Amino acid sequence: MESDSDSDGSHVSATPPREERPSSLLKFKASSSFSTKSSKSKRRPSTPAQPPSKPQSTQEQLPSNPLCLPTLPFQIRRPSDCVPLPSTSQSIEILPAGYFSKSTSFSRIRRPFVNFEDSSGIEPPLDSVSNPGMKNEGKETEVERKSQSATNIAKVGNRHPNLIGANAPAPPVKLRKCGGEGNFVRLNMNGKRRKFLNKGSKKKFTYKGRRGYMRNRGKSKQGGEDQMHSVFESEEDAFVSQMAQKNSRDSRGSKEFDGKVIEEAVSAVRDDPSDDNLVNLLKLVYGYDSFRDGQLEAIKMVLSGKPAMLILPTGAGKSLCYQLPALILPGITLVVSPLVALMIDQQRQLPPMINGGLLCSSQTPEEASETLKRIQEGATKVLFVSPERFLNEEFLSIISTTSTVSLVVVDEAHCISEWSHNFRPSFMRLRASLLHNKLNASSILAMTATATTSTLDAIMSALDIPFTNLIQKTQLRDNMQLSVSLTRNRMKDLLMLFKSPPFVEVQSIIIYCKFQSETDIVSRYLNDNNISAKSYHSGIAAKERSYVQELFSSNKIRVVVATVAFGMGLDKRDVGAVIHYSLPESLEAYVQEIGRSGRDGRLSFCHLFYDDETYVKLRSLMYSDGVDEYAVNKFLSEVFPADRISNGQICSLIKESASRRFDMKEEVILTLFTRLELGDVQYLQLLPQINATCNLNFHKTAPMLLAQKISAVAAILKRSENKQGLYVFDVPSVANDMGVTAFELSNQLHNLKLSGEITYEMKDLAYCYRIVKAPTDFCSLSADLTRWLLEVEKSKVRKLDAMFNAAYFAVNICDKTQGCSGSNHTPCLQRKILDYFAGVDNSYFSKKMDQSSPFLRADIKVFLQSNSQAKFTPRATARIMHGIASPAYPSTTWSTTHFWGRYRHINFQVVMEAAKEELKNFVGKDML
Numbered sequence: 049m050e051s052d053s054d055s056d057g058s059h060v061s062a063t064p065p066r067e068e069r070p071s072s073l074l075k076f077k078a079s080s081s082f083s084t085k086s087s088k089s090k091r092r093p094s095t096p097a098q099p100p101s102k103p104q105s106t107q108e109q110l111p112s113n114p115l116c117l118p119t120l121p122f123q124i125r126r127p128s129d130c131v132p133l134p135s136t137s138q139s140i141e142i143l144p145a146g147y148f149s150k151s152t153s154f155s156r157i158r159r160p161f162v163n164f165e166d167s168s169g170i171e172p173p174l175d176s177v178s179n180p181g182m183k184n185e186g187k188e189t190e191v192e193r194k195s196q197s198a199t200n201i202a203k204v205g206n207r208h209p210n211l212i213g214a215n216a217p218a219p220p221v222k223l224r225k226c227g228g229e230g231n232f233v234r235l236n237m238n239g240k241r242r243k244f245l246n247k248g249s250k251k252k253f254t255y256k257g258r259r260g261y262m263r264n265r266g267k268s269k270q271g272g273e274d275q276m277h278s279v280f281e282s283e284e285d286a287f288v289s290q291m292a293q294k295n296s297r298d299s300r301g302s303k304e305f306d307g308k309v310i311e312e313a314v315s316a317v318r319d320d321p322s323d324d325n326l327v328n329l330l331k332l333v334y335g336y337d338s339f340r341d342g343q344l345e346a347i348k349m350v351l352s353g354k355p356a357m358l359i360l361p362t363g364a365g366k367s368l369c370y371q372l373p374a375l376i377l378p379g380i381t382l383v384v385s386p387l388v389a390l391m392i393d394q395q396r397q398l399p400p401m402i403n404g405g406l407l408c409s410s411q412t413p414e415e416a417s418e419t420l421k422r423i424q425e426g427a428t429k430v431l432f433v434s435p436e437r438f439l440n441e442e443f444l445s446i447i448s449t450t451s452t453v454s455l456v457v458v459d460e461a462h463c464i465s466e467w468s469h470n471f472r473p474s475f476m477r478l479r480a481s482l483l484h485n486k487l488n489a490s491s492i493l494a495m496t497a498t499a500t501t502s503t504l505d506a507i508m509s510a511l512d513i514p515f516t517n518l519i520q521k522t523q524l525r526d527n528m529q530l531s532v533s534l535t536r537n538r539m540k541d542l543l544m545l546f547k548s549p550p551f552v553e554v555q556s557i558i559i560y561c562k563f564q565s566e567t568d569i570v571s572r573y574l575n576d577n578n579i580s581a582k583s584y585h586s587g588i589a590a591k592e593r594s595y596v597q598e599l600f601s602s603n604k605i606r607v608v609v610a611t612v613a614f615g616m617g618l619d620k621r622d623v624g625a626v627i628h629y630s631l632p633e634s635l636e637a638y639v640q641e642i643g644r645s646g647r648d649g650r651l652s653f654c655h656l657f658y659d660d661e662t663y664v665k666l667r668s669l670m671y672s673d674g675v676d677e678y679a680v681n682k683f684l685s686e687v688f689p690a691d692r693i694s695n696g697q698i699c700s701l702i703k704e705s706a707s708r709r710f711d712m713k714e715e716v717i718l719t720l721f722t723r724l725e726l727g728d729v730q731y732l733q734l735l736p737q738i739n740a741t742c743n744l745n746f747h748k749t750a751p752m753l754l755a756q757k758i759s760a761v762a763a764i765l766k767r768s769e770n771k772q773g774l775y776v777f778d779v780p781s782v783a784n785d786m787g788v789t790a791f792e793l794s795n796q797l798h799n800l801k802l803s804g805e806i807t808y809e810m811k812d813l814a815y816c817y818r819i820v821k822a823p824t825d826f827c828s829l830s831a832d833l834t835r836w837l838l839e840v841e842k843s844k845v846r847k848l849d850a851m852f853n854a855a856y857f858a859v860n861i862c863d864k865t866q867g868c869s870g871s872n873h874t875p876c877l878q879r880k881i882l883d884y885f886a887g888v889d890n891s892y893f894s895k896k897m898d899q900s901s902p903f904l905r906a907d908i909k910v911f912l913q914s915n916s917q918a919k920f921t922p923r924a925t926a927r928i929m930h931g932i933a934s935p936a937y938p939s940t941t942w943s944t945t946h947f948w949g950r951y952r953h954i955n956f957q958v959v960m961e962a963a964k965e966e967l968k969n970f971v972g973k974d975m976l
C-alpha cells in the first residue's frame with residue numbers, strides 16, 4: 049500500500065506526474081490542509097526494469113472449469129452461459145432518553161480547550177506542570193502518580209463524578225472470610241446442584257493456579273496493518289498465554305469471602321428475585337451499593353429465562369449482567385467471546401466465588417481436556433469459550449450430556465452481523481436453534497456496546513430475541529470529552545496536543561494508529577520529546593507486548609502508541625485520554641476505542657486527528673476483502689466438484705493454496721462457507737478444520753501385507769501417491785472411502801503409530817465440510833453470493849465515510865451553537881454518533897472521491913500490455929491501481945510496478961469499470 053516506485057516495463061505511462069492529492073477533495077473547505085509533502089519526491093527515478101516477477105495466476109492454476117468459468121481472465125456474464133448441473137441530522141431534543149446526563153461532561157470544562165483550527169487559541173503549557181510525566185517516568189510510585197493525577201484533573205476543571213450511572217463511585221470491594229469452598233454451588237455429573245461438603249467450615253478460599261492456556265504462536269500480521277481480527281483467536285499467541293498465566297497467578301489467590309453469607313443471599317434471590325435481594329447480593333459479591341443503568345433490568349430478564357439483548361456503553365458494566373446470574377442459576381454459564389485476550393481478562397475479573405474456565409482452539413490438547421474435565425466434574429460455573437470451540441461437535445456433545453446450560457452469553461454480539469464493523473463468520477454460526485436444540489440452553493443474553501439498527505436486527509433475529517426484550521441505554525458514556533482537528537502535520541500537532549491542556553496533565557494515554565510502522569515512529573518521536581511511550585502492535589514479539597501492557601497498566605509508562613491490537617479487553621480504569629492519530633474505520637471502532645478511557649467514571653479526553661490523505665488510503669483498504677463473481681464461481685466449482693459430488697460426502701479445501709487460487713482472503717472463504725451452510729438452503733455442513741494431507745511411512749510390516757489385515761491401510765494404499773518413499777494421501781478422501789470421519793481415521797493412524805507400524809506427518813490446514821445438497825444452479829448461486837459480498841463491502845465503505853463525515857462536520861460545518869468550542873466538539877460528535885447508531889444516513893460525503901481521470905484508461909492499457917504474461921480480473925487490476933495487496937497479487941511482487949496505488953484517489957468502482965473495458969479490448973486484440 050505504501051510503496052510506490054518506478055521499476056518495471058510499465059514506466060512508459062500515459063499519465064502526467066501524479067496528482068499529489070485527490071483533486072475533488074480540494075474543492076472542499078477542509079481540503080486545503082492536505083499534506084503538502086510530495087509523494088513523488090520520495091520515488092526513485094524511473095528506470096526501465098524487468099516486469100514484476102510472474103504472479104501466480106489464479107486462472108492458470110485452476111482445474112478445467114466444468115461450469116461457466118470463461119476463458120477470459122475476467123467474466124462477462126450472460127444467463128445463457130450458465131450450464132446447470134445435473135441434479136445433484138437530528139436535533140438534540142429527539143435523542144434517546146439518558147443521552148445527556150444533566151451535568152454533561154463537556155459543560156464542566158473550565159479551561160479553554162486547545163483549538164487546532166486557530167493556533168492563536170492554544171494555551172502555552174503551564175510551566176509548573178508542563179509535562180509531569182516527563183520528570184520521573186518509570187520512577188514514580190503508583191500512589192504518587194495517583195495523587196498527582198488527581199491534582200491534575202482537579203486543575204483541569206473538576207473531579208468528575210462517575211457519570212456512567214446514577215451511582216456514587218464504587219467503594220473498594222471488601223471480601224469477607226470464606227465459609228466454604230470457592231464455588232459454593234456445584235454441579236454433579238447429572239447437572240443437579242449439590243452443596244459443598246465443607247459448607248460452613250470456614251475454610252479459607254484460595255484460587256488454585258491454573259496452567260498456561262495457549263501455546264506460543266507468535267505470528268505477526270502481514271502488511272503491517274492490524275485489522276481487528278488480527279488479534280482474534282486465529283492469531284493469538286504467547287502474549288495471550290503469558291497473560292493467562294499471569295492472570296491465573298495473581299487474580300484471585302489472595303481474596304477471601306464469606307461463602308455462607310453469600311450462599312444465603314443467593315438462596316434469597318432464588319426464592320424472591322426482588323430488587324432488594326439482588327442489591328444485597330451485589331453488595332456482598334462486589335461491594336457496590338447500587339446497580340448501574342440497565343444492569344438490574346438485564347439481570348432480572350435473564351433470571352426469568354427470557355432471551356435478552358443488552359446494549360450498554362463501553363465500560364458500563366455489562367459483565368456483571370451475566371456474572372451475577374451465573375451465581376444464581378443452577379447450571380453452567382457459557383460466554384462466547386471473539387477475543388482470547390478478552391476472555392482471559394474477563395475470567396480474571398470474575399468474583400472469587402465464581403469458578404471460571406476457558407476453552408479456545410489455541411490451547412494444547414492437554415489444557416483443553418483439563419478444562420473439559422473440570423466442566424464434567426461440575427467445578428466450572430462460567431466457561432469462556434471461543435466461537436470456533438463452541439461450535440465444535442465434540443464440545444457441544446460433552447456440554448449437553450454432562451452439564452445443564454443455564455445461560456449462553458454472546459459477548460460483543462455485533463460480531464454476528466455482517467453489517468457490523470467487526471463481522472466474524474464463526475459468530476454468524478451462533479443461532480438460537482443451535483443454542484436451544486443442541487445445548488438446551490435455558491436463556492440467552494447478547495451484549496454489545498456498538499450496534500446500528502441493522503446490526504441489531506441481525507443479532508436479534510439470529511438469536512431469536514424479541515424486541516420487547518431489548519434493553520438499550522445510550523451507546524455513549526458522557527464522561528468523554530471529544531475533540532477533533534484537521535491536521536497538516538500530524539506529528540507536530542500531536543506534540544502540540546501533548547503540551548497543551550488538558551492533555552499535558554493526563555497521566556495515562558493511548559494513541560491509536562492504523563499502521564504498525566506509524567506506532568513505532570510516533571513512539572520514538574514522543575520519547576525524543578521526553579514523553580515516555582512504547583509502541584504496541586501484533587508485529588512486536590509476544591514477550592515485549594506483554595511487557596508493554598504491564599508497564600502501561602502499572603503506570604510506568606505514560607503512553608502506549610498502538611494499533612487496534614491493543615485495548616480490547618483492557619479494563620485499565622484510569623486511562624485519561626485516547627488520541628486517534630489515524631482516522632478509525634468506523635464510528636463503532638471510534639466508540640470502542642475511546643471507550644478505553646474514563647472507565648473510572650472521571651472525565652477523559654479523546655482527540656481525533658483527521659486528514660484527507662489518510663481517509664483516501666483507508667477507503668482503498670475497504671476494498672481489500674471484496675471478491676467478484678468470477679472468483680466466487682471458481683470457489684463453487686472447487687467446493688462442489690462436478691465429478692465427485694455426492695450428498696453426505698466429506699471434502700476439504702486447503703486454506704492457503706485456495707486463498708491464492710481464488711485471490712480471496714481466508715476470512716472471506718470462511719464467510720462464503722458459512723453462507724453456504726446458513727443461507728436459505730443448506731448446501732453444506734462445516735466441520736472442524738483439519739490437516740488434510742498425510743505423509744506416511746511404513747516401518748515394520750510390508751504395506752501390502754498390512755493392508756490385508758487393516759482396512760485403513762488398504763484404503764490408504766488405494767488413494768496415495770508414492771513420493772520419495774512416502775505415501776502421500778488426502779485424509780478426507782480416504783475417510784470417505786472407508787465411510788468414517790476424518791477424526792476417526794486420525795485415531796486409527798495414531799494407533800498404528802503407537803504399535804510401531806507407521807510414522808506420519810499431517811499438514812495443509814484445510815476447511816472441512818460435508819456436502820448436504822449440491823447446488824443445481826451454480827450461476828444464480830454465485831450471483832447471489834457475489835451480490836451479498838458486494839453489499840458487505842459497500843457497507844464497510846459507508847462506515848468509513850460516516851466516520852469521516854462526522855470529523856469533517858465537526859471541523860467544517862458545526863456552527864458551534866450547541867456547546868462546541870475550539871476543537872472541542874463533544875455535543876456535535878455525540879449527536880453524529882447517536883444518529884449513526886439510530887440509522888440516520890451520514891453518507892453524503894462519499895460522493896466527493898474523484899470520479900475519473902483522463903489518463904486512467906490509458907494507464908491501465910499500458911499496465912496490461914507491460915504485464916501481458918499475467919492474467920488479471922478487473923478487480924485485480926483496480927486493486928493494483930489502488931495499491932491494495934491481495935493473496936494472488938502480493939505487494940512484494942506488485943508494489944514495484946509504476947502504477948501501484950497511482951489511482952487511489954479515484955473511486956474504486958470507477959477504476960474497476962475502466963479496467964473491465966480495457967481488459968475487453970486487450971483480450972479481444974490478443975485473440976485476433
Ligand SMILES: Nc1ncnc2c1ncn2[C@@H]1O[C@H](COP(=O)(O)OP(=O)(O)OP(=O)(O)O)[C@@H](O)[C@H]1O
Nearest residue numbers: 218336338339340361362363364365366367368497
Ligand atoms: N454497579 C456497578 N457499580 C460500580 N462499578 C461497576 C458496577 N458494575 C460494573 N462496575 C465496574 O465497571 C467496570 C467496567 O465493567 P465491564 O468491564 O463489565 O464493562 P463493559 O460494559 O463490559 O465494557 P466493555 O464493553 O468496554 O468491555 C468494571 O471495573 C466493573 O467492576
